[in-house]
Amino acid sequence: MKERLQELQAEALQKVEEAVSLKELNDIRVSYLGKKGPITEVLRGMGKLSAEERPVIGSLANEVREAIAQHIEAKQANLEEAAIAEKLAAEKIDVTLPGNPVRSGSKHPLTKVIEEIEDLFISMGYAVAEGPEVEKDYYNFEALNLPKGHPARDMQDSFYITDEILLRTHTSPVQARTMEKHQSKGPVKIICPGKVYRRDNDDATHSHQFMQIEGLVIDENIRMSDLKGTLDVFAKKMFGEDREIRLRPSFFPFTEPSVEMDISCKVCGGRGCSVCKGTGWIEILGAGMVHPNVLEMAGFDSKKYSGFAFGMGPERIAMLKYGVDDIRHFYTNDIRFLKQFSKHEE
Amino acid sequence: MFVSYRWLQEYVDLSGISPEELAEKITKSGIEVEGVEKKSEGLKGVVVGHVLEKEKHPEADKLNKCLVDLGQENPVQIICGAANVDKGQKVAVATVGAVLPGNFKIKKAKLRGEESNGMICSLQELGIEPKVVAKDYSSGIFVFPSDAEVGQDAFSLLGLDDSILELGLTPNRADAMSMLGVAYEVAAILGREVKWPQIEEHASAEDASEYISVNVEAKEDNPLYVAKVIKDVKIGPSPLWMQTLLMNSGIRPHNNIVDITNYVLLEYGQPLHAFDYDKIGSKEILVRKASEGEKIVTLDETERTLKADHLVITNGSEPIALAGVMGGANSEVGSDTTTVLLESAYFTGGVIRKASKDHGLRSEASSRYEKGVDPNRVRQSAERAADLMAKYAAGTVLKGSVTSDSLQAEPAVVSITLDKINKVLGTELQITQIKDIFERLQFAAVVEGQEITVTVPTRRGDITIEEDLIEEVARLYGYDNLPVTLPVAETVPGGLTPYQLKRRRVRSFLEGAGLYQAVTYSLTTDEKAGQYSLEKADTIRLAMPMSEERSTLRLSITPQLLEILKYNLARQNDSIAIYETGSVFLKTEEDELPIEKEQLAGALTGLWHSQLWQGEKKPVDFYVAKGVLEGLFTELGLAGTVTYLPADIAGMHPGRTAEIKLNGEPIGFVGQVHPSVQKEMDLKDTFVFELSLQSILQAQAEPIAYESIPRFPSITRDIALVVNSETAAGDIYGIILEAGGKLLKEVSIFDLYEGDRMEQGKKSVAFSLKYLDPERTLTDEEVTKAHNKVLKAVEEKTGATLRG
Numbered sequence A: 001m002k003e004r005l006q007e008l009q010a011e012a013l014q015k016v017e018e019a020v021s022l023k024e025l026n027d028i029r030v031s032y033l034g035k036k037g038p039i040t041e042v043l044r045g046m047g048k049l050s051a052e053e054r055p056v057i058g059s060l061a062n063e064v065r066e067a068i069a070q071h072i073e074a075k076q077a078n079l080e081e082a083a084i085a086e087k088l089a090a091e092k093i094d095v096t097l098p099g100n101p102v103r104s105g106s107k108h109p110l111t112k113v114i115e116e117i118e119d120l121f122i123s124m125g126y127a128v129a130e131g132p133e134v135e136k137d138y139y140n141f142e143a144l145n146l147p148k149g150h151p152a153r154d155m156q157d158s159f160y161i162t163d164e165i166l167l168r169t170h171t172s173p174v175q176a177r178t179m180e181k182h183q184s185k186g187p188v189k190i191i192c193p194g195k196v197y198r199r200d201n202d203d204a205t206h207s208h209q210f211m212q213i214e215g216l217v218i219d220e221n222i223r224m225s226d227l228k229g230t231l232d233v234f235a236k237k238m239f240g241e242d243r244e245i246r247l248r249p250s251f252f253p254f255t256e257p258s259v260e261m262d263i264s265c266k267v268c269g270g271r272g273c274s275v276c277k278g279t280g281w282i283e284i285l286g287a288g289m290v291h292p293n294v295l296e297m298a299g300f301d302s303k304k305y306s307g308f309a310f311g312m313g314p315e316r317i318a319m320l321k322y323g324v325d326d327i328r329h330f331y332t333n334d335i336r337f338l339k340q341f342s343k344h345e346e
Numbered sequence B: 001m002f003v004s005y006r007w008l009q010e011y012v013d014l015s016g017i018s019p020e021e022l023a024e025k026i027t028k029s030g031i032e033v034e035g036v037e038k039k040s041e042g043l044k045g046v047v048v049g050h051v052l053e054k055e056k057h058p059e060a061d062k063l064n065k066c067l068v069d070l071g072q073e074n075p076v077q078i079i080c081g082a083a084n085v086d087k088g089q090k091v092a093v094a095t096v097g098a099v100l101p102g103n104f105k106i107k108k109a110k111l112r113g114e115e116s117n118g119m120i121c122s123l124q125e126l127g128i129e130p131k132v133v134a135k136d137y138s139s140g141i142f143v144f145p146s147d148a149e150v151g152q153d154a155f156s157l158l159g160l161d162d163s164i165l166e167l168g169l170t171p172n173r174a175d176a177m178s179m180l181g182v183a184y185e186v187a188a189i190l191g192r193e194v195k196w197p198q199i200e201e202h203a204s205a206e207d208a209s210e211y212i213s214v215n216v217e218a219k220e221d222n223p224l225y226v227a228k229v230i231k232d233v234k235i236g237p238s239p240l241w242m243q244t245l246l247m248n249s250g251i252r253p254h255n256n257i258v259d260i261t262n263y264v265l266l267e268y269g270q271p272l273h274a275f276d277y278d279k280i281g282s283k284e285i286l287v288r289k290a291s292e293g294e295k296i297v298t299l300d301e302t303e304r305t306l307k308a309d310h311l312v313i314t315n316g317s318e319p320i321a322l323a324g325v326m327g328g329a330n331s332e333v334g335s336d337t338t339t340v341l342l343e344s345a346y347f348t349g350g351v352i353r354k355a356s357k358d359h360g361l362r363s364e365a366s367s368r369y370e371k372g373v374d375p376n377r378v379r380q381s382a383e384r385a386a387d388l389m390a391k392y393a394a395g396t397v398l399k400g401s402v403t404s405d406s407l408q409a410e411p412a413v414v415s416i417t418l419d420k421i422n423k424v425l426g427t428e429l430q431i432t433q434i435k436d437i438f439e440r441l442q443f444a445a446v447v448e449g450q451e452i453t454v455t456v457p458t459r460r461g462d463i464t465i466e467e468d469l470i471e472e473v474a475r476l477y478g479y480d481n482l483p484v485t486l487p488v489a490e491t492v493p494g495g496l497t498p499y500q501l502k503r504r505r506v507r508s509f510l511e512g513a514g515l516y517q518a519v520t521y522s523l524t525t526d527e528k529a530g531q532y533s534l535e536k537a538d539t540i541r542l543a544m545p546m547s548e549e550r551s552t553l554r555l556s557i558t559p560q561l562l563e564i565l566k567y568n569l570a571r572q573n574d575s576i577a578i579y580e581t582g583s584v585f586l587k588t589e590e591d592e593l594p595i596e597k598e599q600l601a602g603a604l605t606g607l608w609h610s611q612l613w614q615g616e617k618k619p620v621d622f623y624v625a626k627g628v629l630e631g632l633f634t635e636l637g638l639a640g641t642v643t644y645l646p647a648d649i650a651g652m653h654p655g656r657t658a659e660i661k662l663n664g665e666p667i668g669f670v671g672q673v674h675p676s677v678q679k680e681m682d683l684k685d686t687f688v689f690e691l692s693l694q695s696i697l698q699a700q701a702e703p704i705a706y707e708s709i710p711r712f713p714s715i716t717r718d719i720a721l722v723v724n725s726e727t728a729a730g731d732i733y734g735i736i737l738e739a740g741g742k743l744l745k746e747v748s749i750f751d752l753y754e755g756d757r758m759e760q761g762k763k764s765v766a767f768s769l770k771y772l773d774p775e776r777t778l779t780d781e782e783v784t785k786a787h788n789k790v791l792k793a794v795e796e797k798t799g800a801t802l803r804g
């Protein structure tokens, strides 16, 4: 019997070894280890054995069973692993195909520039003031030291609706309104973004409608050097720490002294190129100390209070920043244009 | 204003300063130099030639065969096509090897078999703008005066090698509209002297007053009128040097008399006018306001109808000039003129501006009067011009001048303290530095303690108050030298208002949802302005639109967005999703501001999603557009207060448009554009929405009401209801939600079926209902009880049956 058991073990292990599928393995399990299997049969014949032999054969039979079971288990694990590997191999995909697109739009480039400027001045304690786009002649001109018949009114030929009502030609009336409402109560520190309108034929550099963003600070003891410092901070944060600024005298009826600010040309580093028309400088904004007439008209005592104001065109800044060569692109809204401004910028 | 560097040297010493350096200095201290141009830059090889012989080209009627002496050993043959070329002329010859504007290189050539060694040039060919070329030479070659030296460089002779500074003048700097004014500016910058022209006195036996009397009625508009008489003038071309200076300044030479008036205008900034004395028709000058409808033919041969607020120079009855703007044709100086009446006058800005604007006529004279001329140069300029007429037109200047003078020309006196200057600028300047700056400007300045009193010359009419003096100090001290500080103000809370913050959030949401922001024009056509309006209001039209296309303020944004779609579709950009926020304008009373409302509009067309290689495509439809808005309302905490009702809106698809209500108040619409509009505009299926941004930004958001995460399981029951086709799913939804009571937590629609397997006129809507009690596990019986109530309510209110 001992030989028979050893024979069975060898035979079973051989079959386990040769098995190639889980089903085959299961068949081996059933045929060798099942209740009707040859080992059980061997054990059934143990009655014929002596009392000494019985435990020996019994324990041998168990060892054989154990050995076969162990091998089946090991083989099963092998076969299962292979099956999984095969399945995974069949599941392979092309990871280089594009992923599912996520829909996303973006801000208009002008909004991008305006919000960037807003945030910059907000971080310096400014509030954002807004006002009507259709204005009274008084707020658009007269309150800004531009009485009727003033030659500088020609500088910004306007769209009138009636003799007294017009489309604002700059966002300065928001300043006039803010100052008037304020009536000398504490400092004023605002920026005013918005749409403005002038009688211009639309071409690559002119638009009858465009954006403007202006700033105004009024308090006791505001100096021109404060204006210079503020513009310096603005220019460096907006255009880069390596930029230089230059103030040039200019003229605006609502400021005195008045200046224009240039920044050094990024393209040529100040040596002169076609972008800066050979000057090395690029004009960015107009600014100045608030004219005493403007302060007085808004109810501020110009002996006590002083202030500065500045104004710039987001279109111009966006054109410089991104190299847009035609102002009309901002208002045509070609989707191929709009899509280019969706990226985050440092 | 064009300033010749060479000419400027006559009034101020420029030694050691190149034109470019000068431009930089002028720009930094006050007047922007927009460019420095040297016309001969890059050009070469043009000399004065003497035409020795001229004969017809044997093979070509219109060509001339010329033998030209170029100052070299042998004269050369040049073929010339100009009709005015002639033997004996001194002409500008581009020699073989010359380079002309446009990089045009002159080579030896054969023209119809005849050799040509160069080209005889017109001024235009040398780079001079046609509008400043004298009429005599406008369609032919230029002829030099006979004393021009053969072989001499023609560029230099024509002043083309001069550097021309283009000044961009702001309206306050009228003083710089003259060479002397620029000289004062440059002298102040460089700390040098101004050199005035020498004027020679002329004392003929006759007195000007024997020839003319001057009478000014309109003294307010014309406080000073000076007339001089110059007899026996010989009309001819002015000297070449004068012509080239005029051309370099942008003025066309005419004849010696007219050129002299223009030359002095450029020199002094004082407009002058020369009348042909014999054509005036009287011995009287009367300056008065025009009578309404009165007519004058001006020098440009245009008949102009005058208004009562225009000023005219008359001969006592007839107008002979539109004062300060343009002379009359009836008294024009011409080749037969022998006696000149020279006018130098002070007209006030307003009256000239009005006439100039009404007639669309901006002349060198009017642009100076508009901004204000120096009252103290009126007489001097007349003397200067008369002197030049004696020198260059062989005239006899009659003694004295005839004037009408009521002008007050006192210089302004302005005082300021050192402290004020330093306080405004943030500087620590000393009084001596301030005084030095005013001295450089040639302003008389008297220092008394810390106060400085400045007498401002009348040439600088722009300086009237302290701040004007501060600006002079600042610009000459140099903005580069100004300290850099930041305001030391009490801190005020800045930042965005809640409204502004929320508006940014709306934009970010829409962009995140896949829409691009557009910005369009507020002005549109009358017709478009009122379309898709949310408000019943009239549109506002401009008084004087530049075009019909941009004539009226919009009442809605949608039409503009449709235009954008049309534009993009025409360029194969088929899938578009855009939005805009902006103002619309509602008319109120005449002379009252309109009501401006901020609105939000969107437009979608084409595909919403597409995964090309997977073949999935989802076109935009009504529910895509509505879904964007639902998402937005959820973001703003308004989802529970917004309802959608079927609506019929002009220009919209009648069956696919919903009115949007917020707390029961209409705030806008969403839907498909009417197919006929789509067709008309070449649009594909297009879905739009427009709503009051103000309403949604000002609405109170539902507060965030935190509920603990449920610890007990929910039970879901699905039902499919068969209802009449017209029954709105939203209504059934509302009934279910109301009947479901406290336990019903969520209702969603998961299927809609209308088709073959349904009875005609019926549809099936499937709802999923989720029941939950946060306190305990629900029993089946409890849910059934609640659910039956729902079914009963739906059945009673809509006649729905459960689908089998």
Ligand SMILES: [Zn+2]
Binding pocket: A265, A266, A267, A268, A269, A270, A271, A272, A273, A274, A275, A276, A277, A278, A280, A281
């Ligand atoms: Zn550059």
